[in-house]
Amino acid sequence: MSVLPILQELQSVHDNLAVIQRDLNNFPPELATLDADLKTTQKRLSDIAKTLEALETKRQEMSKTLDQAQNLEDSARTSVKAAKQKVQYAAALRDLDARERERNAVARPMKETEQRIEALKAESIELEAKEIKLQGEFNDYHATFLAEHENQVVAEKRLTIRRAELEQALGSSELNRFNRILQQRQGKALVAVEGGTCTGCRTKVRSMVLHQLKETGMVSCESCQRYLMQPANS
Numbered sequence: 555m556s557v558l559p560i561l562q563e564l565q566s567v568h569d570n571l572a573v574i575q576r577d578l579n580n581f582p583p584e585l586a587t588l589d590a591d592l593k594t595t596q597k598r599l600s601d602i603a604k605t606l607e608a609l610e611t612k613r614q615e616m617s618k619t620l621d622q623a624q625n626l627e628d629s630a631r632t633s634v635k636a637a638k639q640k641v642q643y644a645a646a647l648r649d650l651d652a653r654e655r656e657r658n659a660v661a662r663p664m665k666e667t668e669q670r671i672e673a674l675k676a677e678s679i680e681l682e683a684k685e686i687k688l689q690g691e692f693n694d695y696h697a698t699f700l701a702e703h704e705n706q707v708v709a710e711k712r713l714t715i716r717r718a719e720l721e722q723a724l725g726s727s728e729l730n731r732f733n734r735i736l737q738q739r740q741g742k743a744l745v746a747v748e749g750g751t752c753t754g755c756r757t758k759v760r761s762m763v764l765h766q767l768k769e770t771g772m773v774s775c776e777s778c779q780r781y782l783m784q785p786a787n788s
């Protein structure tokens with residue numbers, strides 16, 4: 555099998571799949587609303603998970619700092635108890651006071667962080683329940699929707715299998731090139747030349763390239779890089 559017929563069929567498979575997928579993604583209003591709610595919920599859950607991870611790291615750092623502050627405060631308290639003279643005692647008390655303030659300066663924001671973590675965990679649990687409910691409703695509606703579009707579903711399966719066969723037949727380097735053009739050029743990697751013009755980008759094709767096209771059956775457009783072929787009826 556030469557490359558051109560494979561590319562032609564592959565392009566046509568992509569064209570047909572695009573039409574089918576547009577139909578299958580064109581949800582009726584209720585289904586579209588469920589889909590949007592579900593995606594919003596999932597996005598929020600993933601945002602919460604990221605925030606929680608960052609807050610957990612922060613909490614661990616704070617916890618270490620708090621331990622250090624607590625140790626300093628404990629030893630200051632020991633010094634107060636051990637102080638024998640009045641002057642020594644007063645100095646030790648002042649030190650203890652300072653150490654207590656230092657510990658509080660760490661403990662307060664840590665408490666706030668822990669409260670935020672708790673609140674986000676609670677929200678996450680609620681959202682997970684909501685996600686399960688929405689997903690269930692979506693699946694029911696979607697199954698009905700797909701049953702109503704059975705022809706497209708069957709065709710999509712058949713075309714997806716055919717696409718894999720054609721991709722296999724094409725080989726990886728040609729396939730990579732095809733897919734790259736497909737992506738960059740709005741789903742059209744292979745187009746016909748009509749009246750000496752690339753029907754993909756409407757650029758006039760040089761006569762030397764037209765000559766090559768006649769000789770080999772396939773060339774690349776010098777302007778848009780798409781594969782060019784002769785029109786079907788020539």
Ligand SMILES: [Zn+2]
Binds near residue numbers: 753755780
């Ligand atoms: Zn072109």
